[in-house]
Amino acid sequence: MTERIETIVETELPVDEVLRIRRHRLMTDGASVEELEKQGKRIGIVTGIHGDELEGQFVCYELSRRIKAEPESLSGIVDIYPAMNPFGIDNITRGIPAFDLDMNRLFPGNRNGDMNEYIAAEIMKDMRGMALCLDIHASNIFLTEVPQIRINELHKERLVPLAKKANVDLIWVHGASTVLESTFAYSLNDRGIDTLVVEMGVGMRITKSYGEQMTEGIFSLMAELGIWKGEVSEIREPVLSNDEKGEDVYYLNAKTSGIFLKEKHHGRMVAKGESIGTIVNPLTGEILEEVTAPGNGWLFTIREYPVVDEGSLVGRILKRYG
Amino acid sequence: MEKEVIYEIKALYRDDYRVTGYRFGSGKPSVCIVGSLRGNEFQQIYVCSQIIRRLQKLEAAGRLREGKEILVIPCGNPYSVNTKKRFWTVDNTDINRMFPGYALGETTQRIAGGIFEKVKHYDYGIQFASFYMPGNFVPQVRMMKTGAENIELAKRFGLPYVVLHNPRPFDTATLNYNWQIWETDGFSIYTTSTSAVDKVSAKQAVDAVLNFLSKQDIIQYQGYEGYISRVVESENFIDVRAEHAGFLEQYAAAGEKVEKGQKLAEICSPYTAEILQTVSAPVSGIVAFVHNETMAYQNTAVYKLIPEEDEL
Numbered sequence: 001m002t003e004r005i006e007t008i009v010e011t012e013l014p015v016d017e018v019l020r021i022r023r024h025r026l027m028t029d030g031a032s033v034e035e036l037e038k039q040g041k042r043i044g045i046v047t048g049i050h051g052d053e054l055e056g057q058f059v060c061y062e063l064s065r066r067i068k069a070e071p072e073s074l075s076g077i078v079d080i081y082p083a084m085n086p087f088g089i090d091n092i093t094r095g096i097p098a099f100d101l102d103m104n105r106l107f108p109g110n111r112n113g114d115m116n117e118y119i120a121a122e123i124m125k126d127m128r129g130m131a132l133c134l135d136i137h138a139s140n141i142f143l144t145e146v147p148q149i150r151i152n153e154l155h156k157e158r159l160v161p162l163a164k165k166a167n168v169d170l171i172w173v174h175g176a177s178t179v180l181e182s183t184f185a186y187s188l189n190d191r192g193i194d195t196l197v198v199e200m201g202v203g204m205r206i207t208k209s210y211g212e213q214m215t216e217g218i219f220s221l222m223a224e225l226g227i228w229k230g231e232v233s234e235i236r237e238p239v240l241s242n243d244e245k246g247e248d249v250y251y252l253n254a255k256t257s258g259i260f261l262k263e264k265h266h267g268r269m270v271a272k273g274e275s276i277g278t279i280v281n282p283l284t285g286e287i288l289e290e291v292t293a294p295g296n297g298w299l300f301t302i303r304e305y306p307v308v309d310e311g312s313l314v315g316r317i318l319k320r321y322g
Numbered sequence: 323m324e325k326e327v328i329y330e331i332k333a334l335y336r337d338d339y340r341v342t343g344y345r346f347g348s349g350k351p352s353v354c355i356v357g358s359l360r361g362n363e364f365q366q367i368y369v370c371s372q373i374i375r376r377l378q379k380l381e382a383a384g385r386l387r388e389g390k391e392i393l394v395i396p397c398g399n400p401y402s403v404n405t406k407k408r409f410w411t412v413d414n415t416d417i418n419r420m421f422p423g424y425a426l427g428e429t430t431q432r433i434a435g436g437i438f439e440k441v442k443h444y445d446y447g448i449q450f451a452s453f454y455m456p457g458n459f460v461p462q463v464r465m466m467k468t469g470a471e472n473i474e475l476a477k478r479f480g481l482p483y484v485v486l487h488n489p490r491p492f493d494t495a496t497l498n499y500n501w502q503i504w505e506t507d508g509f510s511i512y513t514t515s516t517s518a519v520d521k522v523s524a525k526q527a528v529d530a531v532l533n534f535l536s537k538q539d540i541i542q543y544q545g546y547e548g549y550i551s552r553v554v555e556s557e558n559f560i561d562v563r564a565e566h567a568g569f570l571e572q573y574a575a576a577g578e579k580v581e582k583g584q585k586l587a588e589i590c591s592p593y594t595a596e597i598l599q600t601v602s603a604p605v606s607g608i609v610a611f612v613h614n615e616t617m618a619y620q621n622t623a624v625y626k627l628i629p630e631e632d633e634l
Contacts, residue, residue: 011621012566014569014617094414113621114622115620179494182491283334310429311432312413
């Protein structure tokens with residue numbers, strides 16, 4: 001096995017610094033990159049497009065640790081990109097600091113564009129030849145999610161069978177939206193590179209058990225592609241939500257601004273009328289709102305960040321389950 | 323003039339969030355004018371305040387046409403302006419990426435929905451907009467090519483340029499785009515500045531709006547006629563980029579005519595003052611945009627030029 005840390009794109013910064021985006025390539029010996037790509041034996045693990053979503057950091061570390069511990073089982077290329085938005089990770093910021101841009105709205109980028117468009121275009125270029133890519137997110141700093149894969153309805157035929165091998169708890173097929181056409185995953189899927197968007201855990205934190213679960217899922221996918229000959233643990237059966245019409249999920253939005261005190265953890269089954277949490281006013285000592293389940297289902301998202309404005313999402317319940 | 327709350331949210335510790343509108347006349351919803359939707363858009367608020375002042379005088383003089391109603395919303399995002407944050411205070415989302423909005427959605431979807439509900443029935447919609455890169459513009463009316471854009475109407479503002487551009491995916495969630503989809507003739511007006519008040523271009527914008535209202539028979543007004551607008555496609559703008567990062571010193575201003583080869587800027591090493599790049603005009607034309615930051619990043623479009631007709 002050969003290991004290489006390579007810079008896929010770099011750009012000069014104003015004062016004494018170069019911004020570099022790097023890839024860790026673990027590759028089996030005895031075949032060229034082109035040959036392995038032709039055989040569909042290159043997988044990419046991408047994370048850190050949103051700088052405050054850190055769940056993927058552990059997955060990148062754990063994946064390379066386990067491959068290095070068992071290099072003889074590798075039969076292809078594993079490319080790990082732990083920090084697509086290094087500025088954001090350094091600044092504890094979702095977007096790209098200094099520009100206030102969401103990196104996941106810049107794809108496919110533009111080679112002749114501004115710094116960030118150029119970076120996006122060079123990232124896309126490096127993805128060429130990949131058989132499968134995983135883009136690992138961590139919801140955001142406000143919400144905790146069960147490990148799940150989200151799939152645009154336009155790509156579900158290709159992606160759902162793959163997602164079932166990924167050891168996640170939920171596959172959520174959602175409706176198409178023009179705004180999402182500038183995401184990394186849409187841009188790759190649109191160009192024929194199968195890309196799965198993983199959401200799990202919460203921003204600014206690492207949930208090790210989810211990282212381990214996802215790492216198992218990646219080995220399962222690698223085995224499916226013939227990139228991994230080693231042992232693979234038993235993969236869990238995900239719940240599949242075909243929610244193209246947007247009718248499968250109850251969205252619980254705060255009716256008032258206040259402080260949300262959660263009562264239920266994500267991943268719990270809840271019954272209609274059951275309390276999910278309360279929104280309180282610490283200034284007056286009043287309860288402003290009791291947030292209850294509008295129907296039976298699976299609480300797969302719960303708010304972690306206590307401050308809410310009117311409209312803030314406090315939870316999501318999958319209806320047609322349980 | 324009637325002042326009214328267009329949309330509000332009760333807050334926990336801050337004063338309630340309010341979007342305030344100023345309504346002139348009554349009858350057919352004729353024109354809606356929207357200023358800032360982002361926290362750094364001070365010029366956009368300023369221009370609206372000047373329009374409100376002028377409309378008050380016209381109203382007092384009985385020069386608003388009967389049966390036509392004008393609504394001006396100077397600011398759709400006071401919370402962000404007051405805390406000097408560009409986007410929404412809690413989650414950093416952009417109200418101008420949330421239209422047409424959703425009354426049962428997240429906070430900024432609700433705000434966009436609440437505003438859109440009040441502004442979507444007008445014949446004409448005018449928004450004072452800004453660009454994501456800090457810089458100064460030659461005054462222009464900008465329209466997205468949705469198939470519903472009306473170029474001849476846009477020329478009636480009498481601003482130097484009418485700029486057409488193809489919507490990108492995220493543009494479909496802007497106010498301008500949704501106005502057009504809901505059959506309002508929507509225009510985005512760019513004056514010279516954003517985070518600093520530029521009184522000259524603000525006055526030009528006020529004149530442009532009043533001229534437009536007069537030509538559409540919404541007010542009686544005889545003002546400065548303005549320009550015969552040149553129509554340009556934004557894809558024909560020539561980007562002049564920084565090949566290096568460093569201190570940026572600009573030598574040409576927005577709206578200035580420049581000749582091919584003319585020095586537009588210099589980029590210097592921040593440590594040694596060595597000139598890293600002399601930025602020159604690749605074509606003759608007008609400066610449509612100049613980046614106004616002290617430091618430039620590599621590949622930044624520090625100038626955008628509108629080439630002369632024979633350069634196209």
